[in-house]
Amino acid sequence: MLKKLAVIVIALIILATSGYIYINHSVDAYLSQPLTVQQEQIVTIPSGANINRAFSLLNEKGWIKPNFAEKFVRRLHPELVQIKAGTYQLLPNMSLNQAIELFRSGKEHQFAITFVEGSRFSEWREQLTKMPYLTHTIEDKSEQQIxxxxxxxxxKVEGLFLAETYHFTAGESDIDILRRAHQKLMSALDEAWQHRQDGLPLKTPYDALILASIIEKETAIESERERIASVFVNRLNKHMRLQTDPTVIYGMGDAYDGNIRRPDLRKPTPYNTYVIFGLPPTPIAMVGKDSLTAAVTPEQSDYLYFVASGNGGHVFSKTLSEHNRAVRAYLNYLRKHK
Structure with a gap:
């Protein structure tokens, strides 16, 4: 009888051990399975979710194959249970186990939004409004309220944010991004102002920012920025009007249809530098660091004029007669390339 009982006990032990080994192997195989994602995918683990909810989410997306072993993960791998809420990026060839490790780490995906130099605040608002995973709080607010x-x-907040790329995690707000962009602008402006040349016709850092915004709109060629800045600085020093088209366009607002006509150049607005002397009252665009640097460290030159060359750059002139010849050459270029 005892011998028979011993045989039964041994058989049960063998059966239990075999079952444990089989289940353990099945759980390992389940966790090792590759996610069936062909490209980067975003998944959000909600607050309060546990490991089982994470499995369900991945099952619902069709990114993993369901298996009975799922219910044993908590017992065999208790270290995997504690996951963190957040929005994560899953990559092709990532395994389920790697996905769970990502959820445990709390390393949320960093989204990016890029603001281009020379863009306006109205364009920034539109970009922010269209940006997914961002909490939108400024849609109904006026510029003054912001x-x-x-x-x-x-x-007016035009020009008061640094144009570059900003990263954020899901749920961050648009005002948070603007706050960071403003802080970076003020830091960059302060640094530029501390290294400004002597004798500039700029009384305040805000003046430098206004000039930088005009430079930003006049050229996208890095090698031209300091020379363009020198033209405006020279004109300011000689009490000449700046006569720069981007300020006219900004002053026209919604009336601008892509063309500037002679009456537009003569129509008084606070921004029309064909009419006013000195700088306009505010920046006319968002700037990058290079234009800030150019505004306060312009090239030393005698240039007072510039006009487009037709090949992407500009022709610079020291006298009005030289400038008029350059203008005629540009008009001839346009006629030939209609």
Whole structure:
């Protein structure tokens, strides 16, 4: 009888051990399976979700194959249970186990939004509104209200954000991005102002920012920025009007249809530098660091004029007669290339 009982006990032990080995192997195989994603995918683990909810989410997306072994993961791998809410990026060839490790790490995916140099605040608002995974809070706010929320003294925020790429995690707000962009602008402006040349016709850092925004709109060629800056600085020093088209366009607002006509050049607006002397009252665009640097460290030159060359750059002139010849050459170029 005892011998028979011993045989039964041994058989049960063998059966239990075999079952454990089989289940353990099945769980390992389940966790090792590759996710069936062909490209980067975004998944959000909601607050309060546990490991089983994560499995369900991946099952619902069709990114893993369901298996009975799923229910044993918690017992065999308790270290995998604690996952963190967030929005994560899953990559092709990533295994389920790697996905779970990502959820455990809390390393959320960093989204990116890029603001181009020379763009306007109205364009920034549109970009922010269309950006997914961002919390939108400024859609119904006026520019003045946004300025107040950010602690900006000016009612207009044009030019007061640094144009570059900003990263954020899901749920971050548009005002958070603007706050960072403003802080970076002020830091870059302060640094540029501290290294400005002597004798510039700029009284404040804000003046430098206004000039930088005009430079930003006049050229996208890095090698030309300091020379363009020198033209404007020279004109300011000689009390000449800046006569720059981007300021006219900005002053026209929604009336601008892609063309500037003679009446537009004569129509007074606070921004029309064909009419006013000195700088316009505010920046006319967002700037990058290079234009800020150019505004406060212009090239030493005698140039007072410039006009497009037709090949992407500009022709610079020291006298009006030289400039008029360059203008005629440009007009001839346009006629030939209609």
């Amino acid at each position: 300025a107040q929320q950010l602690g900006i003294e000016q009612n």
